[in-house]
Amino acid sequence: MSEALWLVVPAAGRGRRMGAQWPKQYLTLAGKPVMAHTLSRLHQAFPTARLCLCLDSDDALFDPAWVPFADWQRVDGGAERADSVAHALAALAGRAGDNEMVLVHDVARPCVSVDDLVRLYEELRHDTVGGLLAAPVADTMKRDDGAGRVAATELRQGLWHAMTPQGFRYGLLCRALATARRQGLAVTDEASAVEALGLAPRLVAGRRDNLKITHPEDLGLAARILSAQHAEGSVNATASCREKR
Numbered sequence: 001m002s003e004a005l006w007l008v009v010p011a012a013g014r015g016r017r018m019g020a021q022w023p024k025q026y027l028t029l030a031g032k033p034v035m036a037h038t039l040s041r042l043h044q045a046f047p048t049a050r051l052c053l054c055l056d057s058d059d060a061l062f063d064p065a066w067v068p069f070a071d072w073q074r075v076d077g078g079a080e081r082a083d084s085v086a087h088a089l090a091a092l093a094g095r096a097g098d099n100e101m102v103l104v105h106d107v108a109r110p111c112v113s114v115d116d117l118v119r120l121y122e123e124l125r126h127d128t129v130g131g132l133l134a135a136p137v138a139d140t141m142k143r144d145d146g147a148g149r150v151a152a153t154e155l156r157q158g159l160w161h162a163m164t165p166q167g168f169r170y171g172l173l174c175r176a177l178a179t180a181r182r183q184g185l186a187v188t189d190e191a192s193a194v195e196a197l198g199l200a201p202r203l204v205a206g207r208r209d210n211l212k213i214t215h216p217e218d219l220g221l222a223a224r225i226l227s228a229q230h231a232e233g234s235v236n237a238t239a240s241c242r243e244k245r
């Protein structure tokens with residue numbers, strides 16, 4: 001039986017924290033737009049996947065030439081990231097089967113490695129819940145007192161940075177996001193919505209350099225990461241992953 005893979009890329013953010021002239025997905029990184037890097041990494045890992053790209057309805061900067069996938073569609077984003085993802089899932093109704101895998105990946109994470117993408121997918125295919133790329137917290141964690149001073153040092157054991165992609169079966173992800181919305185939960189990632197159903201998504205350890213471009217200094221950092229990955233050579237050189245037959 002064929003096993004389809006769906007990719008949802010939320011790219012309808014405004015990049016307010018970046019404070020640039022254009023949303024950060026359109027800023028130039030190593031010679032091309034951030035979005036083009038992100039879609040290229042996903043395509044290298046999953047050349048036959050089907051893509052749903054969430055864009056702001058007023059977006060005048062998007063260029064379809066950046067999309068390397070043969071099967072893709074554009075949907076309007078929503079007010080929040082979770083709304084954009086929900087719009088994508090609604091657009092896939094009737095196409096995606098309940099048991100088919102959906103990987104959601106921020107357009108703002110162009111440095112994700114192909115190896116991590118493929119490994120994540122392979123691990124999640126065999127998981128009954130689904131999960132996400134993540135990295136264990138490496139620093140000592142402080143909680144502030146609201147006035148710029150330390151109130152407490154928190155235990156870092158067991159804490160992880162949540163990254164993307166986050167992958168779940170289509171039916172479960174639809175149910176999780178719809179339930180979160182009904183309950184008025186403001187979820188910042190797919191895993192939180194699934195957790196709210198009482199399920200425990202799998203944490204798949206990924207590279208720490210899967211940076212989400214968020215603040216102005218992140219663009220230069222991302223350029224240095226891409227350059228270091230290029231020099232490293234192995235990051236994107238290994239197997240791509242086709243849909244499993």
Ligand SMILES: Nc1ccn([C@@H]2O[C@H](COP(=O)(O)OP(=O)(O)OP(=O)(O)O)[C@@H](O)[C@H]2O)c(=O)n1
Nearest residue numbers: 010011012013014015016017079080081107108
């Ligand atoms: N309404 C929204 C908000 C965010 N996103 C996407 O969700 C990802 C993560 O969001 P974030 O880093 O917060 O991006 P922005 O919303 O663009 O940034 P900011 O919060 O600083 O405005 C990004 O790929 C962004 O484009 C989206 O598709 N729809």
Ligand SMILES: C[C@](O)(CO)[C@H](O)COP(=O)(O)O
Nearest residue numbers: 081106162163164188189212
């Ligand atoms: C999904 C996410 O990338 C996980 O780290 C993140 O939560 C999205 O960014 P936001 O700043 O919370 O919208």
